[in-house]
Amino acid sequence: MAYDYDVIVIGSGPGGYVAAIRAAQLGLSTCIIEKDPTLGGTCLNVGCIPSKALLESSELYAVAQHEMAEHGVNASSVSLDLERMMQRKRGIVSDLTGGVKLLMKKNKIAVKHGLGRLLAEAPAGEGGGGGGGGKVEVAGETIAARHVILANGSEPIELPFLPFDGERVVSSTGALAFEAVPEHLVVVGAGVIGLELGSVWARLGAKVSVVELLPEILPNSDKQMSKLLLRTLKKQGLEFLLGCKVKGAEVQGEGVVVRYEDGDGAEQTLACDRVMVCVGRRPRSEGLAEAGVALDDKRRVAIDDHFRTNREGVYAIGDLVRGPMLAHKAEDEGVAVAELIAGQPGHVNYEAIPNVIYTHPELAEVGLSEEAAKARGFEVRTGKYSFKPNARAKTLVGAEDGMVKLVACAKTDRLLGAHIVGPRASDMIAELVMAFEFSASAEDVARTVHAHPTLSEIVKEAALAVDKRPIHG
Numbered sequence: 451m452a453y454d455y456d457v458i459v460i461g462s463g464p465g466g467y468v469a470a471i472r473a474a475q476l477g478l479s480t481c482i483i484e485k486d487p488t489l490g491g492t493c494l495n496v497g498c499i500p501s502k503a504l505l506e507s508s509e510l511y512a513v514a515q516h517e518m519a520e521h522g523v524n525a526s527s528v529s530l531d532l533e534r535m536m537q538r539k540r541g542i543v544s545d546l547t548g549g550v551k552l553l554m555k556k557n558k559i560a561v562k563h564g565l566g567r568l569l570a571e572a573p574a575g576e577g578g579g580g581g582g583g584g585k586v587e588v589a590g591e592t593i594a595a596r597h598v599i600l601a602n603g604s605e606p607i608e609l610p611f612l613p614f615d616g617e618r619v620v621s622s623t624g625a626l627a628f629e630a631v632p633e634h635l636v637v638v639g640a641g642v643i644g645l646e647l648g649s650v651w652a653r654l655g656a657k658v659s660v661v662e663l664l665p666e667i668l669p670n671s672d673k674q675m676s677k678l679l680l681r682t683l684k685k686q687g688l689e690f691l692l693g694c695k696v697k698g699a700e701v702q703g704e705g706v707v708v709r710y711e712d713g714d715g716a717e718q719t720l721a722c723d724r725v726m727v728c729v730g731r732r733p734r735s736e737g738l739a740e741a742g743v744a745l746d747d748k749r750r751v752a753i754d755d756h757f758r759t760n761r762e763g764v765y766a767i768g769d770l771v772r773g774p775m776l777a778h779k780a781e782d783e784g785v786a787v788a789e790l791i792a793g794q795p796g797h798v799n800y801e802a803i804p805n806v807i808y809t810h811p812e813l814a815e816v817g818l819s820e821e822a823a824k825a826r827g828f829e830v831r832t833g834k835y836s837f838k839p840n841a842r843a844k845t846l847v848g849a850e851d852g853m854v855k856l857v858a859c860a861k862t863d864r865l866l867g868a869h870i871v872g873p874r875a876s877d878m879i880a881e882l883v884m885a886f887e888f889s890a891s892a893e894d895v896a897r898t899v900h901a902h903p904t905l906s907e908i909v910k911e912a913a914l915a916v917d918k919r920p921i922h923g
Contacts, residue, residue, distance in 0.1 A: 451583065451594055455481045457791065458586050458595035460566040463491020465768030465780030466601030467550050472788035473599075474557040481595070482559055483566035483588050489550040490543075491603050493777045496623045499546055501646055503539040504626065505808050508653035512810075517847050530654060532631065539626075564589030568598060568741040571761060582763030584741075597763050597791050600738070600751060601784070604731040604769035611698045612638065612727055618701045622647055625726040632656045634722040636708050638696050640667040642807050644728035648688060649809045658688050659720060661710055665693040668807065672819035675855060675869045679813050682851050682871075686810075694718075699725055733770045746772070756796075757787045765791070779803050802886035806876045811837075811852045814879035816886055817867035820857050829860040833892060833915030835923055837872045841903040849873040849905070854912040856882075856892055863891040863916070874905055881909060892916035 456478035459470045467489060470482045488495060511530060518525040554561050569585040569592070583596040606621035608614055614621055625635075625647045633656065637648040640662035652658040660667075667690070668676040684690065693713035699706050708720040735749050744752040744760040751759055751766035759766055765787050768780030779798070786796030807813040823830050837843040837852040844850065852872025858865055868882035885895055895913035900906045914920045 451585075453583065453596050454593045455479045455560070455595040457481070457597045457599060457788070458483065458566075458584075458593065459599045459601055460568065460586065461491060461601035461603055461768075462489040462550065462561075463601060463603045463768065463780065464493050464777040465603075465784040466491065466599070467553070467784075468781045469599050469601060469767065469784030469788050470559050471553060471557050472785045473791065474559050476788060476792040476794070478597075478788075478792060480557075480559045481562060481593065482554065483562050483564065483586065485563070485565045487563065488547040489554065489561070490547040492605075494546050494550065495543060496626060498777055500539045500543055500626050501622075501643075501650070502808055503542045504535065504650045505646060505810075507535045507538060508650045509810050512653040513847050521847070530631070532629075532654070536627065562588050562591070562593075567737055568600065568743070568764070570741050584761065584764055597765065599784075599787055600743070600759070600764065600766040600770055601768050601780070602734040602738075602770050604733050604775055606727070607730045607732050609638075609696075609727060609729060612696065612725070614727070615701070618706050618723070619699060619725045619727065622726065622728055625651070625724075628724070632722070632724040634659070634724075636661060636706070636720055636722040636725045637728060638708075638725065639728040639730070640664075640690065640692070641728060641730065642668070644726070645683065645807060645809050647726060647728070649683070649686070652686060652688050659691060659722070660688060661691045661694050661696055661708070661720070663693070663695050665713075667692070668813070670819075671805075671813065671815060672855065672857075672867065672869045673821055675813060675815070675819075675853070675871050678853060678871045679807070679809065679811070682811060683809060691720075731769065731775055735770060756790050757783065773800060774803065774805060776803065776805065799887060802883050804879045804883050806879065808876065810848070811872045812870075812875035814870045814875035815868065816879055816883050817865065818857060819867055819869070820855075823857050823859075823866045828866060830866065831858050831860045831863075831892075831916050832856065833858070833912045833917070833920075835908050835911035835915055835920060837905070837908060839922055840905060840908050842905050842907070843873070845903070846873065854878075854908045856895070856909075856912045856916055858892040858916050863893055865890055865892060865895070870909075872905070872908070878906055878909060881906060 457473045457480045459482045462484040473480045514525045514528045567587045584598045585594045637644045637660045648658045695711045697709045699708045757765040767783035769775040782798045789796030804816040833856045838850045855869045857867035892913045900910045911920045
């Protein structure tokens with residue numbers, strides 16, 4: 451087979467574009483294919499970035515309305531300009547997607563727009579098959595590479611009994627672009643996306659009802675911390691209908707009537723004007739089985755520990771494969787697969803991947819929950835410390851709700867899990883991720899000097915509390 455490139459990457463999300471850059475840095479001729487007009491994938495265009503822009507804007511609006519008086523600021527004339535808020539969101543997205551385009555140019559990566567389709571492998575002797583890598587069709591052109599990286603990403607799951615109509619019943623993508631604040635928004639699913647976008651519209655004035663099949667929110671999180679977050683979100687006005695099964699919805703005029711079964715099995719209805727369905731995401735793996743790529747029972751691409759599929763020279767990363775659907779997980783996999791292709795020891799430490807929910811307060815975690823650690827047979831000790839007595843938290847706006855919880859092995863003191871509910875938890879967790887990378891103990895964290903006054907001192911106090919010796923609590 452004649453090759454046009456060393457590497458072709460299908461998909462320009464965080465995993466794909468990072469893989470392309472690292473491959474180019476390692477001297478491999480690289481092409482990236484993106485089906486959409488702009489680069490960056492779901493994360494930059496309709497996911498992580500626009501949602502965080504709206505979370506920040508809506509939080510400032512809520513603070514101006516409810517929390518500025520105690521700071522001596524008269525906020526009586528605060529009003530909402532939703533279109534201006536959306537313009538800011540679009541500007542941030544444009545800046546970042548344009549930045550990815552510049553990175554492609556800087557690293558001499560060829561960019562092709564169109565739906566990239568991996569072609570089935572030709573038998574040896576018929577068109578040059580059998581040599582590894584593969585051919586990809588895009589926009590009527592067929593190109594070939596020694597190595598193909600599948601980074602197709604994922605898409606929202608659409609429930610068959612609750613199809614998206616793009617106006618009244620929407621996915622997270624639609625909920626990022628409402629032209630007006632809904633009077634009543636029903637969120638189906640109390641996972642990360644549902645809680646984040648539900649928080650946005652609640653802050654902006656909508657009544658928000660979250661309907662969840664399970665009896666709790668965030669079932670994979672530490673139980674104590676998810677309950678703490680639930681309690682705080684309820685105080686902010688979000689309504690939660692837990693243990694309730696949505697059965698369908700009918701658009702009636704300008705509104706929607708949602709049908710659900712409550713925890714006692716009784717049929718109930720909920721009238722609203724918008725429904726956002728956030729019940730998870732599924733990998734974009736259509737067409738790959740026909741190209742000879744093996745999939746698992748969840749329609750994810752099956753890979754080995756080096757991201758290799760069953761087809762020689764074809765790799766897969768990110769939301770397309772096993773593991774959490776997180777942009778930073780995909781990025782690390784993108785770096786690792788490029789290094790492996792170049793003959794270097796690429797590696798991802800899956801025990802040290804943080805997860806963050808960007809509500810207010812935020813929830814950030816790494817490692818095992820207390821429940822998961824015990825289920826694995828560990829005898830554990832925990833250390834907990836609240837934000838409330840922390841000096842820095844008292845000086846910030848709305849920063850006293852929250853807690854840091856560390857889970858350590860009772861025998862070795864090695865950290866097994868770290869959990870933070872509080873403001874800026876997304877930034878605070880990095881210290882603990884680093885601790886995990888170095889297999890640190892709770893005592894290692896406790897002996898580390900933390901600047902005063904900072905929120906990070908709460909982490910130190912929680913580490914001291916593992917050994918029952920916090921200074922300020």
